[in-house]
Structure formats: structure tokens, C-alpha cells
Amino acid sequence: MKIALDAMGGDHGPEELIAGALLAVERANVSVCLVGDEALLKNHLANLHPKDDVASRIQIVHASQVVEMHDHPVDAIRKKRDSSIMVAFDLHKKGEVEAVVSAGNSGATLAAGVRNLGRLAGISRPGIASIFPTLKKPVVMMDVGANVDCRAVHLYQFAIMASAFSRMFTSDKPRVGLLSNGEETGKGNILVKETYTLLQNSNLNFIGNVEGRDVFQGEVDVIVCDGFVGNICLKISEGLAEASMKMLRDEIVKSLPAKIGYLFALPAFRRFKKRVSYDEYGGAPLLGMDGIGIVSHGKSNARAIMNAILEAKQMKDLRVNERIVAGIAASTEVNGIKE
Amino acid sequence: MKIALDAMGGDHGPEELIAGALLAVERANVSVCLVGDEALLKNHLANLHPKDDVASRIQIVHASQVVEMHDHPVDAIRKKRDSSIMVAFDLHKKGEVEAVVSAGNSGATLAAGVRNLGRLAGISRPGIASIFPTLKKPVVMMDVGANVDCRAVHLYQFAIMASAFSRMFTSDKPRVGLLSNGEETGKGNILVKETYTLLQNSNLNFIGNVEGRDVFQGEVDVIVCDGFVGNICLKISEGLAEASMKMLRDEIVKSLPAKIGYLFALPAFRRFKKRVSYDEYGGAPLLGMDGIGIVSHGKSNARAIMNAILEAKQMKDLRVNERIVAGIAASTEVNGIKE
Numbered sequence: 001m002k003i004a005l006d007a008m009g010g011d012h013g014p015e016e017l018i019a020g021a022l023l024a025v026e027r028a029n030v031s032v033c034l035v036g037d038e039a040l041l042k043n044h045l046a047n048l049h050p051k052d053d054v055a056s057r058i059q060i061v062h063a064s065q066v067v068e069m070h071d072h073p074v075d076a077i078r079k080k081r082d083s084s085i086m087v088a089f090d091l092h093k094k095g096e097v098e099a100v101v102s103a104g105n106s107g108a109t110l111a112a113g114v115r116n117l118g119r120l121a122g123i124s125r126p127g128i129a130s131i132f133p134t135l136k137k138p139v140v141m142m143d144v145g146a147n148v149d150c151r152a153v154h155l156y157q158f159a160i161m162a163s164a165f166s167r168m169f170t171s172d173k174p175r176v177g178l179l180s181n182g183e184e185t186g187k188g189n190i191l192v193k194e195t196y197t198l199l200q201n202s203n204l205n206f207i208g209n210v211e212g213r214d215v216f217q218g219e220v221d222v223i224v225c226d227g228f229v230g231n232i233c234l235k236i237s238e239g240l241a242e243a244s245m246k247m248l249r250d251e252i253v254k255s256l257p258a259k260i261g262y263l264f265a266l267p268a269f270r271r272f273k274k275r276v277s278y279d280e281y282g283g284a285p286l287l288g289m290d291g292i293g294i295v296s297h298g299k300s301n302a303r304a305i306m307n308a309i310l311e312a313k314q315m316k317d318l319r320v321n322e323r324i325v326a327g328i329a330a331s332t333e334v335n336g337i338k339e
Numbered sequence: 340m341k342i343a344l345d346a347m348g349g350d351h352g353p354e355e356l357i358a359g360a361l362l363a364v365e366r367a368n369v370s371v372c373l374v375g376d377e378a379l380l381k382n383h384l385a386n387l388h389p390k391d392d393v394a395s396r397i398q399i400v401h402a403s404q405v406v407e408m409h410d411h412p413v414d415a416i417r418k419k420r421d422s423s424i425m426v427a428f429d430l431h432k433k434g435e436v437e438a439v440v441s442a443g444n445s446g447a448t449l450a451a452g453v454r455n456l457g458r459l460a461g462i463s464r465p466g467i468a469s470i471f472p473t474l475k476k477p478v479v480m481m482d483v484g485a486n487v488d489c490r491a492v493h494l495y496q497f498a499i500m501a502s503a504f505s506r507m508f509t510s511d512k513p514r515v516g517l518l519s520n521g522e523e524t525g526k527g528n529i530l531v532k533e534t535y536t537l538l539q540n541s542n543l544n545f546i547g548n549v550e551g552r553d554v555f556q557g558e559v560d561v562i563v564c565d566g567f568v569g570n571i572c573l574k575i576s577e578g579l580a581e582a583s584m585k586m587l588r589d590e591i592v593k594s595l596p597a598k599i600g601y602l603f604a605l606p607a608f609r610r611f612k613k614r615v616s617y618d619e620y621g622g623a624p625l626l627g628m629d630g631i632g633i634v635s636h637g638k639s640n641a642r643a644i645m646n647a648i649l650e651a652k653q654m655k656d657l658r659v660n661e662r663i664v665a666g667i668a669a670s671t672e673v674n675g676i677k678e
Contacts (some may be wrong), residue, residue, distance in 0.1 A: 007487035047505065074360075134582065145520055148520055164507070180567075181484055181566070181567050181571060188566075189488045195649065212571040212578055215578055224351075227520065227569055228519075228527070228531075229567075231551070232551040232568060234551065235574060236551030236554055237551075239551055239554055239556070240554075240579055240580065242555075243584070247611055249610045251614070252604060254610075257604070259609035260598060260600070261601060263600065263601075264596045264600025265600035267596075268593065268594060271590045272590045274589070
């Protein structure tokens with residue numbers, strides 16, 4: 001399987017991204033097409049001294065422009081036709097690659113994907129899902145930012161798409177929860193109450209409303225919400241994790257015994273960090289477009305990029321898109337639910 | 340100042356609550372009226388052996404019923420007229436106390452408060468604010484659960500109410516942020532975009548949109564959102580904090596050096612815990628009703644109850660409700676904004 005990597009996105013620059021591509025090629029039966037400034041990428045690639053068998057599975061395709069993090073997604077892909085992310089999805093459209101991975105502007109990546117590849121049959125609104133670590137298996141939340149104003153049928157389709165994707169983590173029928181301000185039936189805003197009815201009448205494994213505190217418990221495989229709420233959940237979790245670590249560090253450096261104690265406990269802290277780190281979970285899948293796309297965190301290191309590339313491969317191997325299409329078709333035929 | 344304490348709410352039972360009342364009476368110039376089952380409360384109070392000067396500022400008022408955590412708020416206060424929370428707000432209405440503190444059902448507490456005391460002049464929707472610890476000063480978020488479907492004018496009023504309350508933490512003009520899925524103007528769902536315009540044209544110190552990750556940075560004093568989003572923020576933060584601590588503990592107990600190291604670092608962990616614990620922040624103020632009410636977390640220990648009682652006193656001393664009324668009046672006169 002060949003996967004395009006937008007080698008110009010991300011906060012750490014091309015070399016870290018290319019290092020991730022090399023790790024992925026070493027680890028799995030994939031080849032990677034690096035998209036970006038050809039001379040620059042060649043240079044970085046040479047600096048990393050890949051072995052011949054690895055180098056033979058790395059290709060470079062030139063793109064003259066870059067979509068920046070602060071660019072407006074739709075404007076950017078309209079104006080920057082030769083940007084690395086547009087060129088990457090163009091390769092996908094032509095069938096030269098089967099997936100795209102980017103650590104760049106997530107809105108622009110989704111927009112470029114949908115523009116080049118179109119939507120899967122029956123999908124009204126493609127979106128971005130995110131993988132949250134929990135006390136048990138990871139949970140898939142959708143949408144986390146692409147669709148801020150939604151109708152119930154959109155949330156219902158997010159449930160189908162995220163259920164298909166959660167096959168990555170569970171072989172059972174995934175348990176779907178609807179994010180609300182209380183567990184009891186009847187809790188929620190108007191959108192949630194309407195979505196509740198649709199999910200209840202569907203053939204998904206709907207377990208009812210879940211609250212914010214349930215997100216990290218691991219008692220549910222899929223959490224459905226609109227992109228406004230999902231984006232806030234994602235960012236508040238990141239913000240709290242960072243702030244807590246900073247506060248804890250501030251307290252530890254205040255005393256010598258605490259510093260010594262911390263050194264003893266360091267391997268435990270590292271295991272904990274690994275358990276909750278997004279480096280280990282690849283990236284956020286773009287679901288609902290007719291192809292495979294993964295958006296990695298801007299801060300992604302090589303390991304995170306490797307995991308995103310492996311995740312793209314797994315999405316193909318598990319036939320996630322075919323499952324989505326089948327799920328939508330079944331919901332229209334069996335449950336009569338359509339836009 | 341005399342404050343009524345709903346002595347039947349909370350997960351730890353009346354004795355912990357009464358212990359909190361005793362701490363508050365020792366600490367500040369307040370007296371407390373315990374509301375609940377008279378015989379039971381007398382018994383618990385005697386067990387705690389308060390000194391005479393403390394005991395003289397504790398009074399007991401009988402209430403024969405209790406609103407349970409799972410009771411539907413509005414139904415509960417309609418059916419349980421002699422519940423501790425209804426009796427407590429009845430004392431407030433009669434002027435026998437000037438504030439009510441409860442660690443019970445928050446929806447029922449707000450409903451009982453609004454029913455007995457009414458709303459402040461010009462307020463459409465009273466709500467619940469919550470105090471979040473940050474890297475700097477605490478931030479006040481409103482609404483966190485009372486109003487799940489809101490219009491822009493409601494969020495605008497939350498901004499006025501929370502700004503008045505944030506006087507607890509800042510003497511400057513509080514910086515108001517609007518919770519959104521991006522910082523840039525124009526980001527947000529329909530509700531947020533409409534609210535943005537109102538806040539921009541107000542005389543509040545509006546700094547624009549803030550993201551989930553900004554909540555814990557301490558660069559803003561007030562964060563405005565609807566009660567659906569706010570409730571999820573509150574619970575996801577609690578859930579993540581609990582899950583992280585559990586995961587970290589799991590990793591630490593796996594190795595002896597880590598356990599020893601943890602013991603050395605324990606005082607630092609305790610200081611960290613104190614810094615982020617809701618025990619230290621009193622409780623969530625009910626804002627917009629014509630009186631003072633604080634809802635403490637169900638898990639509140641005596642220290643948290645003491646802080647909630649002191650918070651109620653501070654709300655009176657800082658004339659929070661007068662500030663709210665003045666803020667609403669100014670917004671109607673100067674900005675022409677009203678429901």
C-alpha cells in the first residue's frame with residue numbers, strides 16, 4: 001500500500017515527518033510518497049541516511065505551496081492549488097496512493113480531501129473523529145471540529161462512521177454513547193434529544209446518553225457529539241493535561257526530596273505519559289470522504305507520524321469505508337433514516 | 340450573617356456537613372442554621388462536641404423530607420415542600436438567613452432558590468457558575484448545567500453575572516472570553532457568533548473567543564457558554580483528572596523504586612492536589628436569583644463546606660447581586676440589549 005505524507009505540515013518541520021515515514025516503512029509493508037518542496041525534502045531525506053531497502057520505498061512528489069496553520073481552510077485550498085496537501089489528495093484521486101497523512105491544518109486537510117475525493121455514498125457531512133485514551137480501550141469521539149452546527153441526522157451518521165472506525169479497537173459491536181449533560185433519557189439539548197430518538201431506533205449498539213466524566217472510563221467505544229462540543233472536549237482535555245503536568249512539576253521542583261523522589265518514579269511517569277500520549281494513537285481520521293485521510297497533531301514527532309501511517313493502512317485493511325457505506329445503506333433501508 | 344446549610348445533602352452524610360459548619364463558625368463572623376431531620380442533626384452535632392461559643396452560633400431547623408440526587412429537580416421541589424432544601428430557601432425568603440448552602444441535587448437547589456426568592460431585576464435565566472483552577476487566578480465559567488438550550492441574550496447575561504461574581508478573584512475589570520472552537524473572530528456555532536456581537540458591543544471587558552485549551556491558562560477571568568457545553572466541560576475535566584490520577588497510581592504501584600520515589604514526592608503531590616481541588620474553592624454559585632445560594636460538590640468534605648459558607652459570606656460582602664443588577668441595568672440603558 002502506498003500512502004502520501006504531506007511533508008510540509010506540522011510544527012517540527014519536514015525532517016521529523018520524514019523520520020516518521022522511514023519508521024513506518026521499516027515497520028510495515030507500506031511505501032510512502034513525500035509531498036512538498038522537492039529539493040528541501042531530498043536534502044532532509046539524505047540527512048537521515050535511510051538504508052537502501054527503505055529508501056527504495058520512499059518517493060518524493062513536488063508541490064510548490066504550503067497551507068499554513070492559520071490559513072482559512074476553504075480559501076487556502078482554493079487559492080493554493082499546488083499546496084502539498086492538495087497535491088497529496090490529487091495523488092489519492094488519481095489512484096497513485098491509497099491514503100493521505102498530514103500534520104498540517106486539519107480543516108484544510110478535510111476540505112482538500114472532500115474536494116478531491118468526494119463523499120461516501122449517503123454521507124451528508126464528512127467529519128473528523130478523535131481517539132481518546134481511557135482506563136480501558138480507546139474511545140472514538142466524532143465530530144471534533146469539522147461541523148459546528150449540526151442536525152440530528154448528522155450526529156446519527158457520525159455514530160455510523162465512528163462505529164465503523166472503532167473496529168480498530170474492538171471486534172464486538174461497538175457501544176455507542178451520546179454525549180449529554182446527564183445520563184438519564186430526556187437529558188440534553190434539543191439536538192441531543194432528537195438524536196437520541198434516531199439512535200434508539202437504529203441497529204447500532206446504542207447505550208444511551210453518556211456524560212463528560214464517562215469519556216475516560218472506557219465503558220463506551222464511540223461517543224457522538226457535534227463538532228463544536230467535540231472540539232471543546234478535545235482541547236479542554238489537552239489543556240487540562242498540560243496545565244496539570246505543569247502544576248505538578250512546579251510543586252516537585254520546590255523541594256529536593258520531591259525532586260529525588262520524582263527521579264525514582266520517572267519510569268512510572270514515562271509509562272503513564274505513553275499511555276495517555278497522542279503519539280501512540282496515530283492521528284484523527286477524516287471519516288465520510290471517499291478515501292482515507294489522517295490528520296496528526298501539529299506537534300507530532302516521528303513516532304506519532306509512523307503510527308498515523310500505520311493507522312491509515314489499518315483503515316484500509318479493516319475496510320472501514322466499506323463498513324460505513326454498508327451502515328448507511330442499512331440505516332436507510334431498515335430504519336428509513338436519511339437526510 | 341446567618342447562613343442556612345442543607346444538612347441532608349451530600350454523599351458523606353450530615354456529620355461531615357455539620358463539621359464544615361463548625362469550621363466556618365470558628366473561622367468567620369457567621370452563624371449557621373442547619374436544616375434537616377432535627378433529632379438526627381442534634382445527635383450528630385452533640386457527637387462533634389462543639390465549644391460553647393461555637394454551639395451558640397449553630398441553630399437547627401426541622402425539615403421532614405429530603406430531595407435525593409436522582410430526583411427530578413422541578414418535580415422534587417413541587418412534591419417535597421418540606422424538604423431540607425425548600426425549608427432552607429423558605430428561611431431565606433423570610434429574611435431569617437441571608438444565604439443557602441447545599442451539597443445536594445444542584446438542579447433542585449437552583450429550582451428551590453428561584454421559586455422561593457425569584458429572579459434579580461432584568462435576569463431572564465438564573466444559572467450555575469463554576470470555579471475552575473488555572474495556572475494563575477481561578478476562572479469563573481457560566482452556565483454549567485442549568486440552561487441547556489440558550490439564546491445569545493442569555494449568554495450575554497451569564498457574562499454580566501459571572502463578571503460580577505469574579506470580583507471574588509480579581510479587582511480589575513474581569514476579562515470575559517466566549518468559549519468557542521477557535522480563537523479567531525467568526526469561529527463558533529450560530530449561538531456563539533450571535534453572542535460575540537452582543538459582547539463586542541457591550542461595556543464588558545470582552546477579549547474575544549477562547550478555546551478549550553485556554554480554560555486552564557488563567558489568561559481570562561470569565562468564560563461564557565451555554566449550560567450544555569459548560570456541564571460537559573466541568574464533567575470531562577473532573578473525569579480526566581480522576582482517570583489520570585488512577586492511571587498514574589497504577590503505574591507507580593508496579594515498581595518498588597517508583598513507590599519509594601512517590602513517598603518522597605508525596606508533599607509535592609499533596610500541594611498539587613490542594614491547588615486543583617474543589618475543596619478549596621467552596622462551591623458553585625447560583626447566580627441570577629434574588630438571594631445567595633451555593634451548591635457544593637456531592638463529595639464535599641468538611642473543609643469544602645466551610646469554604647462554601649465563607650464564599651456565601653464573601654458574595655454578600657462584595658455585593659455581587661447589586662453588581663449584577665447594576666450591570667443588567669447599564670446594558671439595557673447604554674447598549675440597548677434586553678430580552
